[in-house]
Amino acid sequence: MWEIENLGICDSEKSESDKQVIERFEKNLKFVDNRYETGLLWKRDPGDLSDNFDLARRQFNKVRKELKNDTFVKEQLMEVIKYQKEHNIIQECDENEKGYFMPFQAMVRKDKLSTQVRMVFNCSSCAKGNVSLNDCLDQGPNLNPSVLDIILGFPKFKIGFCGDIEKAFLVIGIAEDDKKYLKFLWYPDDDSEEFKIMQMNRIVFGCNCSPFLLSATIKYHIGKYSETNKSCFEMLNGSLYADDFCHGADDVESAFNLSSDAVSILSDASFNLRKLHTNSKQLQDLWIQNSLCEENSFEKDNKLKVLGLVWNQEEDMLRVDVTSLLESFKFLENTKRSVLSTAAKVFDPVGFLSPFVVRIKRLMQEIWERGLDWDSKLPEDLESKWKKWCAEIEVLGEMKIERCYFSRVVGKMDSVEVHIFSDASIVAYGAVAYFRYVNLRGEVGTSFVMSKSRISPLKKLSLPRLELMGALIAARLWKYLSKVFCGLVDLVRQSAVSLLGTL
16 A cells, blocks of 8 residues: 555665666576576575475365365366466476475456466465575566556557456466476376376466566567567557556557557567457457457446556546455454555555545544554544445445546647646645646646645644645656656646755
C-alpha cells in the first residue's frame, strides 16, 4: 500500500549492483531453438543447499491428501502436467542426482476464463537451520516500467489496446546445469510407486529471480529492434509490465501497425502476445481479419482487467476493482489487524478514490494513537467509522471515469495544460492534477489526471505548515507529470514556478 502511495511523488532508487547483475545475466543468455535460455541468478554457491528431499516428500503427501477431496483441482493439475510434458516444459529426471526439491501448491483462479489452476512452487522451503533455493539466488532489480507511468499513458490515446503474453515464464528455458535445482514430486503413472521425480526445463512461479529473468529476457530481445522498428520498441519498452501490455494510438492504422508489429517481434522469441482487446471495433475487425485475434470479444468483455483497473471497452470507461475488498468482508472483524489488512487491498495508484481512501488512513492513525492491540476489538466510535467506510465500498465499484483524457471534445488538440491544486486541513493534505485542453475550434474540456493525499502527522503542525506540505506534493506531482507527458502539454506557468521553489 505504501509503495503505491509513493508512486509519482517519490523518486525510485536503483542499487549500484543492478548494472553488474544485468551484465552477468546477458553473459549467460543464449538463443536456442527459437527461444531464450538462461541460468538461475546465483549469489552463493548452490553447493550450500542441503538435501531437502524428505521435507518435500512430506509436503507432497499433504498436497496429495488434499487433492483426494478436490477432484476438480486434481484433474486440472493432471491436465497441466500432461500439457507441460508434451511441450518439454517438464521431464522426469534422475532420482539420485543431488539438487533441490520444490514443494508446490495449486493456485486456483476461479475468475479467470483461461488457466484456472496453476502450480506455484515454494522455493523458500528448507529445514530449520538450512538454506533454501531462494536464499542462494539474487532477486535481481525490477526492470518493469512504473505501473503508474503505464496507467497514466494509457488514456492519452483515442484508441486503447491491451494484451498479455501467454504463459510467459514457461517460454524461457533454464540452463542444463541448473535444472536439477528445480525438481518436484508428482503422482506416479501407476500404484506401484509412491511418486515420481520431475524437473522444470523453464523458469518457475515461486523462484525469486524469475520476474527479473522474464523482464530482462524481454528487454534484451526487444532491444534488438530499437533501430529497425523504433516506434514499436519504445512502445514495448515503456508499456510492457511483466507479461501485461497496454498502449494506444490516435487512429486505427497506427494502432494496427503498432499492435501487429508487437505480436511479430515477440513471436520471434516464441512469446505469444494474445488476448488483444480494444475500444475500437474497426481495430478489432482488422485483428480478426489478420488472425491476430481468434474471436470478437468486443461485445462480451466488459470486465477486462488492465493493470488492476477494470476497463469497459464498449463504453471506454475505467473503474477501480473492489472485488478483493468485498471478498474480504466475509471474514471481516472489528480489529486493528482487519482494518490494516483491508486497507492494504485498495489498489488505486492514480488516486481515483483519494477522498475515500484518506478516511481509512485517518482511521488507522486514530487506532495507532490509542495504542490498541492487533486483535482487540475497536472502541465503539472507531467501530462506527470502520463499518460506515466498509458499507460504502460496494458503491465505489460502480464509479466510472472516462479512459481517454480528451474524449469530451472532437478533433485535434490546439493546447493541453496541466493544472495542479493543493490544499490542507488539520486532518489531511494533498494535491490533484487536471488536464485543461482546447481543440482547434476553441472547444474546451477538462479531465482528471491523478491525485495524492497524506494524513497530517501525529505531531501537531500549524495549518500554514500543512498547506506548504500540500504544495510540496503538488510540486512533486508537477515534476513527475512534466516527464510523463513531456511534449504533450503546456504545464501551468506562474503557479508551477512558485511550486518548484518548494522542491
